[in-house]
Amino acid sequence: MKDFESNNGWTRDVWVFTEIQDHERVLDGALELLTKGREIADAQGSKLYSIVFALDAEQYLPAVEQFGPDVILYCSDRALKHYDSQIFPDLYAGLIEKYRPSIVLFPSTEAGSDLAPRLAHRFSTGLTSHCTGLSIMRFDEYDRSLLVMQRPAYSGNAIATVICPHTLPQMATVQQGVFDRKEIAGGKPEIIRLPFEYDLATLRIESLEAPVRWDKPKVPLEQAPIVVAGGRGLGSKRTFDRLFELSGLLNGEVGATRVPVFNRWCGEERMIGQTGKTIRPRLYLGFGVSGQIQHTASIIDSEIIVSINTNKDAPITGISDYVVTEDASSFLSRLIDRLKREKRVQ
Numbered sequence: 001m002k003d004f005e006s007n008n009g010w011t012r013d014v015w016v017f018t019e020i021q022d023h024e025r026v027l028d029g030a031l032e033l034l035t036k037g038r039e040i041a042d043a044q045g046s047k048l049y050s051i052v053f054a055l056d057a058e059q060y061l062p063a064v065e066q067f068g069p070d071v072i073l074y075c076s077d078r079a080l081k082h083y084d085s086q087i088f089p090d091l092y093a094g095l096i097e098k099y100r101p102s103i104v105l106f107p108s109t110e111a112g113s114d115l116a117p118r119l120a121h122r123f124s125t126g127l128t129s130h131c132t133g134l135s136i137m138r139f140d141e142y143d144r145s146l147l148v149m150q151r152p153a154y155s156g157n158a159i160a161t162v163i164c165p166h167t168l169p170q171m172a173t174v175q176q177g178v179f180d181r182k183e184i185a186g187g188k189p190e191i192i193r194l195p196f197e198y199d200l201a202t203l204r205i206e207s208l209e210a211p212v213r214w215d216k217p218k219v220p221l222e223q224a225p226i227v228v229a230g231g232r233g234l235g236s237k238r239t240f241d242r243l244f245e246l247s248g249l250l251n252g253e254v255g256a257t258r259v260p261v262f263n264r265w266c267g268e269e270r271m272i273g274q275t276g277k278t279i280r281p282r283l284y285l286g287f288g289v290s291g292q293i294q295h296t297a298s299i300i301d302s303e304i305i306v307s308i309n310t311n312k313d314a315p316i317t318g319i320s321d322y323v324v325t326e327d328a329s330s331f332l333s334r335l336i337d338r339l340k341r342e343k344r345v346q
């Protein structure tokens with residue numbers, strides 16, 4: 001057990017797993033986490049580290065630098081192109097052993113949610129998942145400052161406040177879209193390239209196919225003024241795909257509940273809710289969405305909510321400004337036809 005008392009060289013540094021999305025850009029949630037990490041590191045007078053593992057990782061460093069890390073540790077190799085449940089935890093654990101940060105943060109993505117618990121297990125420490133609040137607070141009973149982690153509990157009806165007073169590092173996965181992103185002018189972090197030293201012959205899992213690449217939102221969902229979201233009630237990927245037609249006509253973006261993501265009708269970056277994005281559009285249209293708290297807690301600040309559901313008593317109707325009690329697929333088709341007529345497009 002790595003405890004505070006023996007210290008064992010643990011620093012007060014804050015680490016952020018700076019995830020790369022689709023080999024294209026730094027995940028927004030990671031930039032939000034760097035902003036929050038900066039605040040935490042400043043509050044306790046420690047350093048903020050950004051950890052980047054990717055193929056051609058150098059290309060992402062300028063974007064990362066703008067969010068104020070003191071140090072960027074990066075590793076670049078073809079084997080890091082996709083998240084890997086063996087390579088990433090092995091490399092990351094080695095770095096934690098060497099550098100000894102006391103706070104280690106991850107975005108609540110598929111990769112972050114796989115990596116964080118594996119590391120928590122290796123270090124026999126605690127992990128708070130899907131956090132929506134992080135701060136530093138002094139605890140006299142432990143004679144030290146600790147990371148205070150908040151997360152929804154009891155299906156979102158309560159907020160749990162969690163601390164990890166006896167073991168290190170203190171670890172959290174953090175929901176995307178809950179913290180602001182703030183660029184910091186003029187920062188010049190120390191940049192350390194880590195050699196990729198991994199015996200690929202030890203890999204126990206072989207990927208037979210690359211992950212499917214979905215159409216990504218053109219605008220991050222958190223910033224889209226109109227979001228058309230689909231749920232199980234759309235019934236199939238084919239019907240779900242029509243949401244893209246509608247969003248094109250409205251200049252909006254397509255979002256989803258967890259069901260279409262799990263059914264592989266769309267990519268994870270479109271998921272709205274406790275384990276996805278928190279959105280505040282001017283208009284939210286929910287097609288075949290029941291309105292479970294894990295979804296609705298993240299749409300409640302939308303200016304106008306419209307729900308289309310065959311069940312007039314579905315929970316989402318309780319928070320809707322307009323309710324359409326109808327088959328989602330037929331209503332979607334009619335709406336598309338009507339908008340096309342009005343816009344005179346084929």
Ligand SMILES: Cc1cc2nc3c(=O)[nH]c(=O)nc-3n(C[C@H](O)[C@H](O)[C@H](O)COP(=O)(O)OP(=O)(O)OC[C@H]3O[C@@H](n4cnc5c(N)ncnc54)[C@H](O)[C@@H]3O)c2cc1C
Binds near residue numbers: 233326327
């Ligand atoms: C820890 C945890 C985290 C979670 N995180 C998330 C999250 O981040 N985001 C998220 O969305 N969910 C999340 N969930 C899942 C969540 O609890 C719900 O299961 C999910 O949101 C339901 O999705 P849905 O509304 O698409 O499906 P359902 O709840 O199955 O609802 C389908 C709706 O469609 C309606 N319907 C059926 N047929 C039609 C039709 N022909 N036309 C119109 N309407 C129709 C039904 O009346 C029903 O209301 C989480 C759950 C857990 C336990």
